[in-house]
Amino acid sequence: MGYIELMDISKSYNKQRNVLNGIDLQIEKGEFFVLVGPSGSGKSTLLRMIAGLEEISGGTLKISEKIVNHLPPKDRNLSMVFQNYALYPHLTVEQNILFGLNAQKVDREIQQKRLEETAQMMGLNELLKRKPRELSGGQRQRVALARAVVSEAPLCLMDEPLSNLDAKLRANMRIEIRRLQKRLGLTMVYVTHDQVEAMTMGDRIMVLNDGIIQQVGEPIDLYNKPSNLFVATFIGSPKMNLGKAILEDSNLIIENVLTIPFEHLEMPKNLKSRNLVIGIRAEHMPYGDENQQVQNVEIVNVEHLGNETLISFEVGTELWTAKWLGQWLIQVGDKVPVHISVENMCFFDEDTGNLIQEATFTHKQEVVRR
Amino acid sequence: MSMSNPGIPSSTEITEISFENVKKKQRVKSFTKGMLFLLPSIVLFGAFLFYPLFKTMYLSFFLTNARGETTVFVGLQNYIEMFTSPIFHQSMKSTFLFVLYTVPTTIIIALLLAVLANEKLKGIGFFRTIFSSTMGISVAAASVFWLYMFHPSIGFLNQILSLFGVESIGWLTDPKWALIAVAVTTIWMNLGFTFLVLLGGLQSIDSYLYESADIDGAGYFHKLRRITIPMLSPTLFFVITVTIINAFQTFGQIDILTQGGPQNSTNLIVYSIYREAFTNYQFGTASAQAIVLFIIILIMTIIQFKLGERKVHYQ
Amino acid sequence: MTMPLSKKIVFYSLLIISALAVFAPALMAFVMSFMDNKDIMTGSLPKSLSFDNYLKAFEQFPLLKYLFNSLIVSVVITIGQLILSSLAAYAFVFLEFKGRDILFFLFIATMMVPFEASIIPNFHIIRDLNWIDQYPGLTVPFFATAFGTFLLRQNFKQIPKELREASQIVGMGDFKFYLKVVLPVAKTSLVTLGAYGFLTSWNMYLWPLLSTTNDTVRTVQIGLKQLQTQEQLNDWGVIMSGAIIVIIPTLILLFLGQKQLQKGLTEGAIK
Numbered sequence A: 001m002g003y004i005e006l007m008d009i010s011k012s013y014n015k016q017r018n019v020l021n022g023i024d025l026q027i028e029k030g031e032f033f034v035l036v037g038p039s040g041s042g043k044s045t046l047l048r049m050i051a052g053l054e055e056i057s058g059g060t061l062k063i064s065e066k067i068v069n070h071l072p073p074k075d076r077n078l079s080m081v082f083q084n085y086a087l088y089p090h091l092t093v094e095q096n097i098l099f100g101l102n103a104q105k106v107d108r109e110i111q112q113k114r115l116e117e118t119a120q121m122m123g124l125n126e127l128l129k130r131k132p133r134e135l136s137g138g139q140r141q142r143v144a145l146a147r148a149v150v151s152e153a154p155l156c157l158m159d160e161p162l163s164n165l166d167a168k169l170r171a172n173m174r175i176e177i178r179r180l181q182k183r184l185g186l187t188m189v190y191v192t193h194d195q196v197e198a199m200t201m202g203d204r205i206m207v208l209n210d211g212i213i214q215q216v217g218e219p220i221d222l223y224n225k226p227s228n229l230f231v232a233t234f235i236g237s238p239k240m241n242l243g244k245a246i247l248e249d250s251n252l253i254i255e256n257v258l259t260i261p262f263e264h265l266e267m268p269k270n271l272k273s274r275n276l277v278i279g280i281r282a283e284h285m286p287y288g289d290e291n292q293q294v295q296n297v298e299i300v301n302v303e304h305l306g307n308e309t310l311i312s313f314e315v316g317t318e319l320w321t322a323k324w325l326g327q328w329l330i331q332v333g334d335k336v337p338v339h340i341s342v343e344n345m346c347f348f349d350e351d352t353g354n355l356i357q358e359a360t361f362t363h364k365q366e367v368v369r370r
Numbered sequence B: 001m002s003m004s005n006p007g008i009p010s011s012t013e014i015t016e017i018s019f020e021n022v023k024k025k026q027r028v029k030s031f032t033k034g035m036l037f038l039l040p041s042i043v044l045f046g047a048f049l050f051y052p053l054f055k056t057m058y059l060s061f062f063l064t065n066a067r068g069e070t071t072v073f074v075g076l077q078n079y080i081e082m083f084t085s086p087i088f089h090q091s092m093k094s095t096f097l098f099v100l101y102t103v104p105t106t107i108i109i110a111l112l113l114a115v116l117a118n119e120k121l122k123g124i125g126f127f128r129t130i131f132s133s134t135m136g137i138s139v140a141a142a143s144v145f146w147l148y149m150f151h152p153s154i155g156f157l158n159q160i161l162s163l164f165g166v167e168s169i170g171w172l173t174d175p176k177w178a179l180i181a182v183a184v185t186t187i188w189m190n191l192g193f194t195f196l197v198l199l200g201g202l203q204s205i206d207s208y209l210y211e212s213a214d215i216d217g218a219g220y221f222h223k224l225r226r227i228t229i230p231m232l233s234p235t236l237f238f239v240i241t242v243t244i245i246n247a248f249q250t251f252g253q254i255d256i257l258t259q260g261g262p263q264n265s266t267n268l269i270v271y272s273i274y275r276e277a278f279t280n281y282q283f284g285t286a287s288a289q290a291i292v293l294f295i296i297i298l299i300m301t302i303i304q305f306k307l308g309e310r311k312v313h314y315q
Numbered sequence C: 001m002t003m004p005l006s007k008k009i010v011f012y013s014l015l016i017i018s019a020l021a022v023f024a025p026a027l028m029a030f031v032m033s034f035m036d037n038k039d040i041m042t043g044s045l046p047k048s049l050s051f052d053n054y055l056k057a058f059e060q061f062p063l064l065k066y067l068f069n070s071l072i073v074s075v076v077i078t079i080g081q082l083i084l085s086s087l088a089a090y091a092f093v094f095l096e097f098k099g100r101d102i103l104f105f106l107f108i109a110t111m112m113v114p115f116e117a118s119i120i121p122n123f124h125i126i127r128d129l130n131w132i133d134q135y136p137g138l139t140v141p142f143f144a145t146a147f148g149t150f151l152l153r154q155n156f157k158q159i160p161k162e163l164r165e166a167s168q169i170v171g172m173g174d175f176k177f178y179l180k181v182v183l184p185v186a187k188t189s190l191v192t193l194g195a196y197g198f199l200t201s202w203n204m205y206l207w208p209l210l211s212t213t214n215d216t217v218r219t220v221q222i223g224l225k226q227l228q229t230q231e232q233l234n235d236w237g238v239i240m241s242g243a244i245i246v247i248i249p250t251l252i253l254l255f256l257g258q259k260q261l262q263k264g265l266t267e268g269a270i271k
């Protein structure tokens, strides 16, 4: 049994088209759970239904084994952090932090004790007497977090809490929120549209698109075994390279231009005579040396990232990108050999977009488990 | 593993039914709450606006005694009398003339003042305050000020006239001039409000429009005609309708300056209602006139909403 | 970009001339209020200035009583309007319930009914309630205002919905949220509406004329009319001093709040 259970949850506004459909999900106690998806996919709606701010149109929602569909937010024992922080502009930082405890008529002494602890933890001691407009974006963010922390609710919901911060601050806050969650043992449901944030923060991730769950799993699994084309392109940067492909004899023909032999590998039976889409990650297309089978491709773009170089080339109508370690001094227009191997490829059904077979190579080498 | 489906418990149907109950209860609760917040306003609107309006309609079909109690049902008789009465004709004519005298003049003067006061000059705040000052001056005070201005012998206007050797005018006693005198007072009184609203409209025009016109080398009047007036159209429209509605509701100036005279030339509709009801105690005919006033204002407001919505570009 | 000097001169002359023209009636009244009646009647320039007219006005008329009544009436109306319209605006912005849109239309509809058109039954209501010559009769009918509700509604709409949601999560009810968050956050627009309400109530004329028959609750506007009609000697200095006293409170209010009022009027009215 999970801590939060969503059973066949759906949502429609004003009896129109469903914004969310058939959401089945379990979130474990103490888990950092990330909801990720493009904007408009229904993440906020789902989070707000868990919070009780939005009516649930269909299905059952349980929090710690109790059905809570009908309960108002305050009876669900949770805290929430909003994208715009929702700080009360007329109150000081201290009053903002204590706002909830005051509303719940918590004893004054306990309030003060919790305030001190929280302010200490969030490094807000110096700012307690300031108004929100006298704070920087990062400081406001901290106050919003402090408000969630001080409530001591076991469940914390966050809706894109970092999207108003600049990139550097965001990276810091990611780590800080993560540490806070572990330290307090919070169950976290965290909404973001940024897949990097999702990958770096989540214990588990749910990818949502158009109101439908695409995949739920650990970050690594989403990366290695995207269950469909949407997840394949949404997770990971640069995004997975895709190409239409068919099997012919013992070769894989991609976009009618690349012919890749299966070599010594056994050709899986379930790939035969179907329209395929193959996906391959940028880091799985290294510079080809003599001992390997290589494809010679013409470079159309080079990006230097420092210790890595991104090389783009055309495969039929698709633009593929390979990521090579080190600094490669290559010019646009150069022809370079690239090693593209079948064992690094994920195979998808072209019609349904679903994964047929994941890359075999990753199992052997890259994942380090301890 | 990704799409785990924990199987829906068999109790779902039962719980769903109770959810419906809870939802219904919540709906009733939020309705009650909404009504509680609105109740004070609704009750007062009901008691002092809607009920009296319907009562007015009702009264307009009756004769009444001096206490305002209905005595005889007369059907449309009050309306027929009203529309055949030369005094009411005079009153309507004066009212519409008054609107014609006051509305365009008020707006043109206020607009000129607003354009002047919109320049970024040192000390402009002082001038803005002066121009808006008449908004803070009550009808009674303004009327008293102008009562002096229009005074036949010591009044400022006639003194000026006599400086130029012009014969003095019976501003408030000559039927030819009285309505104009009341109109002048009204224009002066309404300048402050109209100016303030128009200035607000002018200030909300984006300055980049002027900057790009400056780059094109447009002159002052060109900018005024091509940018200021069109961009100001929503505000102008609002001001026009409000000024018209206000003009139809004129009362205090009349009561102090002319009491509807001379020869009923300033007996504007609200004053006419007042006199009919509270000095002649003819509540029935007064109510019929009040209904006419209501219909006029109703039409004006509907025009404002209808045209306003389409034409006015809200920021 | 600075204006060339010649243009500046043109503008300043225009400004000064029009300011003089606009302010002339008030200015003359102000000067007259310090003038000797003889000087006024002969139309000569003031030979001496004194407070005699003011003293006379206060002696011969219960002006202080009138001023006090006006103050009470205006303050009560202002507070009543602030309470009622902020409650109503809250419901229109933060509450969702069946019938809300119909009620909103009802509020719009009130703008189509001029008070003057319903003044006869209103007078009878007040009379039947025994509210003639009573403060309630002068104030209660004006508590509900559509303009005020719309103005505050515009302002409340700018308060992020998340503030309400954050308070819902900690279990704060609507009324408490209205008191503790909405009213303090919308303070400036409340002040604007308050100033506007005070201004218009202070300047009310027709209704106080009807609903007062003696000096107990008579407001200063009607008092000024009394002063003007009863001043047998036609003592203009006294009349003008009365008028100046009447306009001073509202002029001060206007001078202090001109910017606010200007913004409020445009917001509530046009958007």
Ligand SMILES: Nc1ncnc2c1ncn2[C@@H]1O[C@H](COP(=O)(O)OP(=O)(O)O)[C@@H](O)[C@H]1O
Pocket: A013, A019, A037, A038, A039, A040, A041, A042, A043, A044, A045, A046
């Ligand atoms: N109050 C509402 N009324 C109607 N539609 C809404 C409302 N809120 C959100 N939606 C719609 O629901 C969909 C999902 O919205 P949301 O949950 O905010 O997406 P996300 O947070 O993933 O960007 C969107 O198509 C949006 O237009």
Ligand SMILES: [Mg+2]
Pocket: A043, A044, A045
């Ligand atoms: Mg969202």
